[in-house]
Amino acid sequence: MSETTLGKEYKERIAPELFKEFNYSSVMQVPRLEKIVINQGLGAATQDKKLIETAINEITAITGQKAVPTLSRKDISNFKLRKKMPIGAMVTLRREKMYEFLERLVKIALPRIRDFKGINSKLDGRGNYTLGITEQIIFPEINIDNVPKLQGMNITFVTSAPTDEEGFALLKKFGLPFKHEK
Numbered sequence: 001m002s003e004t005t006l007g008k009e010y011k012e013r014i015a016p017e018l019f020k021e022f023n024y025s026s027v028m029q030v031p032r033l034e035k036i037v038i039n040q041g042l043g044a045a046t047q048d049k050k051l052i053e054t055a056i057n058e059i060t061a062i063t064g065q066k067a068v069p070t071l072s073r074k075d076i077s078n079f080k081l082r083k084k085m086p087i088g089a090m091v092t093l094r095r096e097k098m099y100e101f102l103e104r105l106v107k108i109a110l111p112r113i114r115d116f117k118g119i120n121s122k123l124d125g126r127g128n129y130t131l132g133i134t135e136q137i138i139f140p141e142i143n144i145d146n147v148p149k150l151q152g153m154n155i156t157f158v159t160s161a162p163t164d165e166e167g168f169a170l171l172k173k174f175g176l177p178f179k180h181e182k
Helices: 005-021 050-062 095-112 164-173
Strands: 033-041 067-071 086-093 129-133 155-157
Touching: 005 095, 005 164, 033 095, 050 067, 050 086, 050 095, 067 095, 086 095, 095 155, 155 164
Parallel strands: none
Antiparallel strands: 033 086, 033 155, 067 086, 129 155
16 A cells, blocks of 8 residues: 555655654654544434434445444433444544545635635644544545535544644645644
């Protein structure tokens, strides 16, 4: 399998730039993108079982990797929820597929959002970033005619960066369009 352009760019340009910028003593300290987790929570799936199937097929089409259903952990009678009921779908991308997805997200999907002004620049305190998307139709792999219901999803970028500042610098160099730079 050949290396994707973003994977190559990380090795050749991004890592050396971060190494200089933060004055690391070892190349092993340079933050890297470890995985991207795409998660779709479907509360309405307790009533309609087809929603889970549709969500799994859509996420699989978007990422090129089979999504798995997420199951509830406990009973909640108010939500008509039983333990081990499917209530969402998720997929974890690593290595080549991760870089490929990131490239498509930045270059194709995000610019398709209406009135797009950039994404919020709030990380979680450990150098990871979660991006919420309101509609799955921004991905070109999804055929709008076959979408029964607009669904949102969370895309979490897990980095090896110890601080938000380093994680932000890494994601910025990967081309994520943040609203206001720090």
